[in-house]
Amino acid sequence: MSNSSSKSVTETAIPVLDLKRQYATIRAEVEAAIARVCESQQLILGDEAAALEREISEYLGVAETIACASGTDALWLAMQAAGIGPNDHVITTPFSFFASASAIVRCGARPVFADVEPATLNLDPAAVEQLLERNPSVRIKAIMPVHLYGQCVRMERFEEIATQHKLKLFEDAAQAFGGTWRGKRAGSLSVAAGFSFYPTKNLSAFGDAGCVTTNNAEIAARVRSLRNHGSTQRYYHDEIGWNARMDAIQAVVLRVKLKRLPDWNAKRREIAAHYDQLFEKAGLADKRPLTLDATSRKPVRMLATLPEAGHIFHQYVIRVDRRDDLRKFLADRNIGSEIYYPVPLHLQKSFTYLGYLEGDLPESERAAKDVLALPIFPELTTEEQQRVVDSISDFFS
Numbered sequence: 571m572s573n574s575s576s577k578s579v580t581e582t583a584i585p586v587l588d589l590k591r592q593y594a595t596i597r598a599e600v601e602a603a604i605a606r607v608c609e610s611q612q613l614i615l616g617d618e619a620a621a622l623e624r625e626i627s628e629y630l631g632v633a634e635t636i637a638c639a640s641g642t643d644a645l646w647l648a649m650q651a652a653g654i655g656p657n658d659h660v661i662t663t664p665f666s667f668f669a670s671a672s673a674i675v676r677c678g679a680r681p682v683f684a685d686v687e688p689a690t691l692n693l694d695p696a697a698v699e700q701l702l703e704r705n706p707s708v709r710i711k712a713i714m715p716v717h718l719y720g721q722c723v724r725m726e727r728f729e730e731i732a733t734q735h736k737l738k739l740f741e742d743a744a745q746a747f748g749g750t751w752r753g754k755r756a757g758s759l760s761v762a763a764g765f766s767f768y769p770t771k772n773l774s775a776f777g778d779a780g781c782v783t784t785n786n787a788e789i790a791a792r793v794r795s796l797r798n799h800g801s802t803q804r805y806y807h808d809e810i811g812w813n814a815r816m817d818a819i820q821a822v823v824l825r826v827k828l829k830r831l832p833d834w835n836a837k838r839r840e841i842a843a844h845y846d847q848l849f850e851k852a853g854l855a856d857k858r859p860l861t862l863d864a865t866s867r868k869p870v871r872m873l874a875t876l877p878e879a880g881h882i883f884h885q886y887v888i889r890v891d892r893r894d895d896l897r898k899f900l901a902d903r904n905i906g907s908e909i910y911y912p913v914p915l916h917l918q919k920s921f922t923y924l925g926y927l928e929g930d931l932p933e934s935e936r937a938a939k940d941v942l943a944l945p946i947f948p949e950l951t952t953e954e955q956q957r958v959v960d961s962i963s964d965f966f967s
Contacts, residue, residue, distance in 0.1 A: 584945050584954045586906040587770055591949035592834075596826055603822035610818075618821040623781070625828055629748075630755045632783045634790035637816035638797045641744040641766020644780035645673035647814060648740055648762035649712070651782075651792035654679050658711035661701065662742070663693040664914040664926075665934040666716040670742050671915045673764070674714070681924065682710065683916045685931045689874040691887075691941070692718050694933070695727035702735055712738040717746035717756050719910070720772065720838075720884035721875060725751045725759045740764075744780075747773040748835045750880030757783040762793075767824055772838070772884055773831050779820040837948035838883040844952060845886055845944065846872065848959040869966040871940075885910060886946040890962075893940050899965045905958055908943040 593600070607618060615637065623635040638644050654660060656678035662670055664683040671681040682705075684697040693715040702710060713732055715723040732739040741763035743749075746756040757763040767779040782793045795802050800811030849870060871889040875881045887910065890896055897907050914934040916926035928935065944958055 581904050581957070583904040584906060584950075584958060586908050586943060586945050587947050588949065589769065589774070589947075592947070595949075596830070599826050600823055603826055604819055607818045607822055613818050614815050615821075616818050618818045618825070619816050622816075622821045622825050622828070625825060626781060626783070629828065629831075630757045630783055632758045633785040634783065634787065636782045636784075636790055636793045636797065637821060638780050638782060638793075638814045639816055640778040640814070641764060641768060641771075641780035642669040642673055643797070643812065643814035644764030644766065644782045645669060645714075645740075645742060645744075646676045646764075646812075647793045647796050648764045648782045648784070648789075649673065649677050649679070649714070651789045651796055652712075652738055652740070652762050652786075654712055654738070657709060659709050660712045660714055660740075661698055661710060662714045663716050663718070663934070664916040664931050665691055665911060665937055666718065666742065666915065667744070667911065668915065668918070669744070669766075670714070670716050671921065679711070681915070681921070682708070683914075683924075683926065683931060683934075685933045686718075686937065688933050688936075690718070690721060690723075690876065691873060691933075691937050692716070692721065692723040693728075695724055695731060698728070698731055702731070710735065710737060712740060714740040714742055716742040716744070717749055719873075719887055720746050720749050720882040721879045722746060722749050722751035722756050722759070724876070724878075743783075744768075745771065745884040746882060747771065748831055748880075749882045752878050753880075758785070761786060762789050767820065772835060772882055773824065773827055775820040776823045777817070777820060779816050779824065781816075834948045835882040838946060839881065841946055841948075841950055841955065842875075842881070842883040842886050844955055845946075845959070848955060849888075852959050852963045870962065883946055885943045887941050887943045889937070889940045890942050891940070891966075893942055896962065896965050897942060900958075900961055903957075903961050905961055906945055909941060910943050911941075912938055914938050 619637045626635040654677045658679040659682045660674045660679050661682045665686045674681045684701045687694045739760040741760045743756040743763045744766035749756040762784040765781050767775040796811040797814040800807045800809040869891050
């Protein structure tokens with residue numbers, strides 16, 4: 571390892587995400603939009619949220635969008651409205667944010683985990699098929715894959731599995747707003763999908779917010795009721811719902827950003843392609859290559875982008891040896907990084923009752939030990955990218 575990390579501590583920081591740069595480009599329009607809400611005093615849902623719902627539906631190519639308070643709420647609303655409930659089992663990935671599984675539990679159902687593909691770290695259709703074949707008596711009701719890091723899963727394979735086993739198919743599209751599979755956008759590929767607009771997402775609010783998308787009018791109507799305490803008429807409640815409404819200020823911020831999202835996502839793809847090129851050219855001090863694909867044993871392994879997927883690179887993630895040491899080395903050089911995710915869901919303390927043990931889902935467990943997300947946002951410069959890759963090369967030299 572190079573001992574040059576101390577030379578760079580005074581260099582300008584490169585964060586994983588810099589929302590201040592984005593805000594500088596839209597500040598005037600955002601402030602005017604927020605002022606519009608303040609003047610109207612229509613603070614929850616209202617005309618602005620309704621307009622956002624129409625604009626999202628048009629962008630994604632779906633019949634219905636229902637704005638809500640968070641991505642976590644969106645996942646719960648989507649499943650609850652589609653009939654997932656107590657004693658049901660829902661298959662999902664263990665390599666995702668906690669909400670992917672906690673939303674299943676919130677429905678009263680039980681998460682069932684299948685392992686991921688090593689090349690993409692998305693839920694593996696073959697693993698799902700094996701799970702279903704091994705457990706024919708378990709009451710599996712649905713599958714909810716996660717479009718991890720902005721890349722859609724192999725949706726036609728999951729559609730085949732869902733049709734064969736008479737299961738409902740949902741999408742956790744929290745990280746994939748604008749991503750596509752065979753030209754169709756995430757959120758339009760299943761019975762219902764949940765999106766997050768958490769501030770770190772490609773399309774991000776100024777706080778928590780989310781939405782459900784569906785082509786099913788009955789599911790949409792029930793989501794609208796459930797997000798408002800199970801009510802379709804004020805003070806009349808047909809069922810127990812939740813307070814999961816979107817604030818109007820979040821709606822107007824999202825409307826401003828949605829217009830720019832295609833350009834921002836295109837820029838993310840450019841940055842990811844440039845990272846690929848830089849890593850391909852990078853080498854170690856002894857002239858050995860630094861990288862190969864995700865299944866090789868080079869110091870840095872790249873994740874695959876499937877040809878059918880329109881990847882929008884919510885995160886740019888590599889797999890590396892000595893991950894935690896590398897992360898400290900980068901931090902010493904004022905370069906940010908993040909781990910998505912350090913503990914797979916089946917090994918989380920809160921899910922001990924499910925009975926999983928270490929070794930049950932080996933691909934997810936390996937990924938948790940070696941994934942590292944590098945800085946990526948539309949305003950990241952090529953010079954900053956070069957610094958990131960050079961530093962990683964220095965570490966392994």
